[in-house]
Amino acid sequence: MAKSGKELLIQKEIAVTLNQCVDMYEMLEVSLKKLLELMELQTGWIFLTNEANSYKLAAYQNLPPVLSDNNFNRLTCSNGCYDCACLQLYWEGYLHKAVNSIKCVRLEEAMIENAGDTRNLKFHASIPLTIRGRKLGLLNLASLEKKRFEQKELLLLESIAYQIGTAVERIRLYEEQKKQEVDSIARYLVDYYKDMDRLNRQLGKASTRQELYKVLMEELSSHFECWPKIALLIEENNELLLRATTHGKETKVLNEKSFSSIPSIIHKTYDEKRILQNHQQPLYYSSLKTWEKCYSIALPLETNEKKRRALGVLLLSRETETFSDLEIEMLEVLAGLLSMAIEKTYLQEEWEALLVEKERNRLARDLHDAVNQKLFALSLTARGLQKVTTNSNDMVSEAISDIQKLSQETLSEMRSLIWQLRPQELEREIGTSIQEYGSKLGLQLDIHGPVNLKLPDKKEQALWRIAQEALNNIKKHAKTNEGNVHITKTSSFVEMKITDNGCGGASENQHSIGMKSMKERAKEINAKLTIESISGNGTSITVTVPIQNGEDKE
Known part of the structure; x- marks a missing residue:
């Protein structure tokens, strides 16, 4: 009774191992060891085979030394599959059930060759591991004391062999599934990085932000169809602006689009600079289509500096499932590429502004060194002629006087032009610079504003150019030589x-170069330009420049 209980316990342990283990060789080793204990045998080994008539030693217990010598050379498939009677019978279809005693060719050859210790073993029992006609392997058991197995023992061995075969097939299917998963992930990674490389190249070709947003959305909608809903929000002047959207194949690039109800996931991502997910939350953007409940992920876009600065947020949405860890890692790469591309466009714009300023300085220098000097010489020549021809014909004297007057006026305008091209005065306070420029134009200005107005160079330069154009308009068109300049600065904006x-009568819809220039300069710094001009009541030009808290000279 005690022996029967122990046998049942061992069989249970074998069954548990076969059902739970997912490592092929661990499962076979443990099962073989327990089976030898159950059957009170000394030696055993398992071959695993395939349909190609090859085999490999998969597990063994207490082999005779002659079989384990030289790295198990005698148990290795080296010259086809017909070096062993048990395997030959198995592949030829004669071994359908447990066979009590098969003479082992390997052990017999070792005895003839006196190759080593065989422990006097000559025979072994062989039990096929066959499931639904599929040949999976062969279980061999041997013991010097055990000459024959009883029928019930053979039946037990066949039962356990069937369980082992089933476990082998299960683990093979599991390994194949894992291999397919790995292959699938590998294909996904290859395709993803291929798409990322193409996207990176396309982003690199964009020279302006609008072009960049368009390229990004087109590439994402064409090659990343797993995210059918995309929104790109960019930080400008401490405000998130919706710059581009994609819904299916429909892409929109927006020049100016702010909205009041930004989903909280975007706000949190922007503020906390970390990736966040929403699960089946509805998305709605004012003035856009209502989006169904989606699985969304928001990616922060930021500079690659030590002190990271937020650039915006990229929002991706779909209706199927949350984003996996692998996808999130990939999306971090995408966010990094996009952030670098946005930074590149900023640097490109700054570089172009520097080139324009450099060209302005060159023109100013050339005008000063060439044209300005010649005008000055012409003025001196006219003055000398006037003295020499004091008693000459009145018409000649008058013509010479006109030449002198015209040359002096042209010289004055040239100096004013040079001054506009090369504004050294911005090294001083902008109000003082406006006052000096007005004096050069012959205007009397009443200026009110902070003594020390600190702004980034780009914004201060734009304000200065707008002020120049406004003063030029007073000089040329207003029929007055008086004006007022009020500059106000708060924590969020500067207003001039x-x-x-x-005489008034100007209109902000005029297509004059001056009006167009002021509008363009205001747009460059995201400023608001307002022109009020009623005929007979003068003109008012107001420019409001948004700033960030504590914004100072760059």
Whole structure:
């Protein structure tokens, strides 16, 4: 009774091992060891085979030394599959069930060759591991004391062999599934990085932000169809602006689009600079289509500096499932590429501005060294002629006087032009610079504003150019030589208002170069430009520049 209980316990342990283990060789080793204990045998080994008539030693217990010598050379498939009677019978289809005693060719050859210790073993029992006609392997058991197995023992061995075969097939299917998963992930990674490389090259070709947003959305909608809903939000002047969207194949690139109800996931990602996910949350953007409940992920876009600065947020949405860890790692790469591309466009814009300023300085220098000097010489020549021809014909004297007057006016305008091209005055306070420029134009200005107005160079330069154009308009068109300049600075904006009491009648819809220039300069710094001009009541030009808290000279 005690022996029967022990046998049942061992059989249970074998069954548990076969059902739970996912490592092929561990499962076979443990099962073989327990089976030898159950059957009170000394030696055993298992071959695993395939349909190609090859085999390999998969597990063994207490082999005779002659079989384990030389790295198990005698148990290795080296010259085809017909070096062993048990395997030959198995492949030829004669071994369908447990065979009590098969003479082992390997052990017999070792005895003839006196190759080593065989422990006097000559025979072994062989039990096929065959499931639904599929040949999976062969179980061999031997013991010097055990000459024959009883029928019930053979039946037990066949039962356990069937369980082992089933476990082998299960683990093979599991390994094949894992291999397919690995292959699938590998294909996904290869395709993803291929798409990332193409996207990176396309982003690198974009020279402006609008072009960049368009390229990004087109590439994502064409090659990353797993994210059918995409929104790109960019930080400008401490405000998130919706710059581009994709819904299926429909892509929109927006020039100016702010909205009041930004989903909280975007706000949190922007503020906390970390990736966040929403699970089946509805998305709605004002003035856009309503999006169904989606699985969304928001990726922060930021500079690659030590002190990271937020650039915006990329929002991806789909209706199927949350984003996996692998996808998130990939999306971090995408966010990094996009952030670098946005930084590149900023640097490109700054570089172009520097080139424009450099060209302005060159022109100013050339005008000063060439044209300005010649005008000055012409003025001196006219003055000398006037003295020499004092008693000459009145018409000649008058013509010489006109030449001198015209040359002096042209010289004055040339100096003003040079001054505009090369604004050294911005090294001083902008109000003082505006006052000096007005004096050069012959204007009397009443200026009010902070003594020390600190702004980034780009914004201060734009304000200065707008002020120049406004003063030029007073000089040329207002029929007055008086004006007022009010500059106000708060924590969120700087406002400059230039007014005159002239004839008015200007319109901000005029297509003059001056009006167009002021609008373009205001747009470059995301400023708001307002022109009010009623005929007979003067003109008022107001420019409002948004700033960030504590914004100072760059």
